[in-house]
Amino acid sequence: MSVFVWIETLDGAALASSWEALGAARTVAEALGIGVTAIIFGEKSGDIATEAGSRGAAKAIICEADELRRYRLEPCAALVSWLVAAHAPAAVVAVATNRSRELLASAAADTSSGLISEVIDLRVEDGAIIGTRPVYAGKVLMEMTSASATTFVTVRGRAFPAPPPDGSAPPDIESVAAAAIAPELQTEIEDLVAEIGQVNLADAAIIVSGGRGMASNPADPPAELRGEAAAIWKAKDGFANTLRPLAEVLGAAVGASRAAVDAGYIPYEHQVGQTGKVVTPDLYIACGISGAIQHQAGMRGSKIIVAINKDAQAPIFKLARYGIVGDLYEIAPALTAELRKRLT
């Protein structure tokens, strides 16, 4: 028996946050006195298996079949379900991403197993795996366990440290063929358009976010724009020419409040909060964000929060370790200039 960890891959490389799942899987495996088996599908699975070994996986099961070259739910779920039925692992762990969430839920349904999702803490008590997870947008935490032979677990990104490669012996690698278990495909991937050069919010160690205050940009919009259209132009210009340079010097992702997204200042993909992304960076810099409870739900787990706001009474300051009362259009460029001097 072992603990499975699904290493998510993209274009022949492991997703860096997948190694956090391996760390979480090791915690469970060590408590149960068993080893970790990495499950890897797609191109270069063998190379990735070697890296999994160096990070503490005793074994790897790989499938390099053509059907799995690009992630697709049906063949991947069929294969995970088949492997779980054949090996009866104590747990199947993955880092929570759009793909792993649907994959583990599907395989858990196929094998009538319990799934504990978006876990931020894991422990083993009397042989039972217990996960702590946020509910009600993080306003409440719960502990959940599973009675099934295999417990499926997705762990939230940045909740568990990734074990560094330590030169352990290469793992015992087993290669399986997908052809026998790949079902008739019901979906067809037609196109993948990757956003280039954008830092993913969920993985970001530093996030610079903008709110409604982005519209107070002193830059002059084109003369034909009036009212709301002028405000949108000012905010978009601010995200592109004031926040983006600050994010770039920090290697940070750009986030936004719901107010900024709903006003049309920036696309939804950037929204942090209750109906956006929940993030836990080391550093969160909130610029012109008042700190509504919906926004707090998405970022209150950040290690260090910095608030820059004109209004000294803004609720965001209650969450912040450091606060600056001032105009973000003066403070942010000064911060960018100072960081350029001292980080390069």
Added chain:
Amino acid sequence: MHVATFTRSTPDTAARVWVDEAGAVTWGDVATVVNPWDEYSLEETIVQAKNGGGESTVIAVGSALHNDALKHSLAMGLSNALRLDEAGADTTDSLVWSAFAAGAIRKLGDVDLIIFGKESVDVGTDQHTAQLARRLGWPLLSCVSRIIAADYAAGAIQVEKTLEQGKQVVAARLPAVISVLKGINEPRYPNFLGIRKAAKARIPVWSAADLGVDLPAPATSALRYFNPPAREISTEMLAGADSEAKASALVDRLFEEKVL
């Protein structure tokens, strides 16, 4: 053609939610709203049913608490609402939930498309979405940011998904289960006529026996709910003669905190 969607009542997004002394989750006497992610799936259900010239059904699994979300859905313009409730069933377990929901979809018999919101804010997951698709044997398209084409007569759908790495165009056969993201549409507000019609609506309640479904034993159990530890924060307000001085003071602190 027939489009179905699932929703639930959840505490208002601005409400404080906490665990009381008895260990139960409460939000005091604050009103519930439809699960915030479902505003988009409800709107898309209305739009798709209209485009396909068919009907729409909104379903909630659980107690009478969810009647409010169903009535809001009817007021928006969904054609039918129904609730699945079984005394003693633990529908917070996603395997129980999905078995119950699959029974209802089979009983309806003619559903072409099921549309979910991204996740349920109360349970903090979307696992029931994928598990319903699996139980029905239907394809799942999650994180849909745009329906590019839906041909109900030919039984085909083409969507744009938004994943962490970017956008992806995926086609599938119908019937299918999809989950939609914020931004796919502008949810409408219920109008006066809709609200009056919804207020008068009687919502049928189906039990597992009505559906001929044997609900499985739950695979998970909630051990306890608790309040997140309070953040001990002492806020230091950084002062300075000008913006440069304030920025410099902040950079000093960030180096001390070792976050740079």
